[in-house]
Amino acid sequence: MPIKEFTDTETRVNFKFHPDKKTTLVLAPFSGGQGKSGVEDGPEHMLKAGLQKELELLGWDVAISEPLKDLDLDKEKKNAKDVFGKCKRPALVSDSAQKIYKGVREAIQNKTLPLTIGGDHSIGIGTLAGSLAENPETCVLWIDAHADINTPSTTDSGNLHGCPVSFVMGLDRAAWPPQFSWLDSVTTLHPSKIAYIGLRDVDVGERKILRDHGIAAFSMYHVDKYGIAKVVEMALAKVNPSGTNPVHVSYDVDAIDPLYTPATGTPVRGGLTLREGLFIVEAVAETGNLSALDVVETNPALALQDTHALDTVSAGCAIARCALGETLL
Ligand SMILES: NC(=[NH2+])NCCC[C@H](N)C(=O)O
Ligand SMILES: [Mn+2]
Numbered sequence: 001m002p003i004k005e006f007t008d009t010e011t012r013v014n015f016k017f018h019p020d021k022k023t024t025l026v027l028a029p030f031s032g033g034q035g036k037s038g039v040e041d042g043p044e045h046m047l048k049a050g051l052q053k054e055l056e057l058l059g060w061d062v063a064i065s066e067p068l069k070d071l072d073l074d075k076e077k078k079n080a081k082d083v084f085g086k087c088k089r090p091a092l093v094s095d096s097a098q099k100i101y102k103g104v105r106e107a108i109q110n111k112t113l114p115l116t117i118g119g120d121h122s123i124g125i126g127t128l129a130g131s132l133a134e135n136p137e138t139c140v141l142w143i144d145a146h147a148d149i150n151t152p153s154t155t156d157s158g159n160l161h162g163c164p165v166s167f168v169m170g171l172d173r174a175a176w177p178p179q180f181s182w183l184d185s186v187t188t189l190h191p192s193k194i195a196y197i198g199l200r201d202v203d204v205g206e207r208k209i210l211r212d213h214g215i216a217a218f219s220m221y222h223v224d225k226y227g228i229a230k231v232v233e234m235a236l237a238k239v240n241p242s243g244t245n246p247v248h249v250s251y252d253v254d255a256i257d258p259l260y261t262p263a264t265g266t267p268v269r270g271g272l273t274l275r276e277g278l279f280i281v282e283a284v285a286e287t288g289n290l291s292a293l294d295v296v297e298t299n300p301a302l303a304l305q306d307t308h309a310l311d312t313v314s315a316g317c318a319i320a321r322c323a324l325g326e327t328l329l
């Protein structure tokens, strides 16, 4: 059978929340949620790799939004006073997340699917809050080696990219840096509406939070035990039992094994194969319920050789394409 070229606008996938196939690439070149610089260059690398054109070839109309355009990241990161308890750079992280929140809301209001490219995972505060503000029914798949659900009380590192989920859930509100109060006006994410896939490096405090709230957490053990197809099915059944709600996928490239995505700040061995990683978003695409996607933690500066950066960036682009229906044509 000849290989079909991806120029059709008709696909077997029906994006129920985006039947017109319009997306906004929300660029989030941000690194304040952790200590390593270079992760802010993720969006530029993915664009240089041709992401926009690739999505257009899949039949998507692509707009670009740059909510952090006026941010002087280097200058803001030097502000030594931006600390609250153990939390590093809360003012910078909160301000940037709020800008991304507005960008994501605007993308949804324009009837486009927000595809946010990071940047470190602290931007997930903004993207999830944006999705929830526009549709409180939104459920979440968090694809990651880490749970990113530390609170200002439980975090050891003080890096806010390890905390986004707890903020969006409104956990440990009393310990929040004051800058995050804008989140109070946004519907919080209910613990029954998030499932993790790919976990293998979860802090002690995070384990307790996951257990206490009965959060669906599929670790690499479950991937090995059940296979990735069954795991995605179980995760979706848990967060979206009716199958009718929008699904926001927040994808940390470190969920995939560092063999395939080495250029990332907190790599953990024993991860998803590249195919397992892509299968997750293909399966979500197939449900037709994808409503938003984040691809985060690509840090080309951490490559030890050229292929490391290329592999990581191309995996990031592949996640975006597969989520938007490439392999289901
Ligand atoms: N988005 C990430 N890569 N997060 C890594 C978090 C690591 C660790 N659990 C922390 O809180 O610091
Ligand atoms: Mn991670």
Ligand SMILES: [Mn+2]
Pocket (backbone or CB within 6 Å): 121, 144, 146, 148, 161, 252, 297
């Ligand atoms: Mn993460």
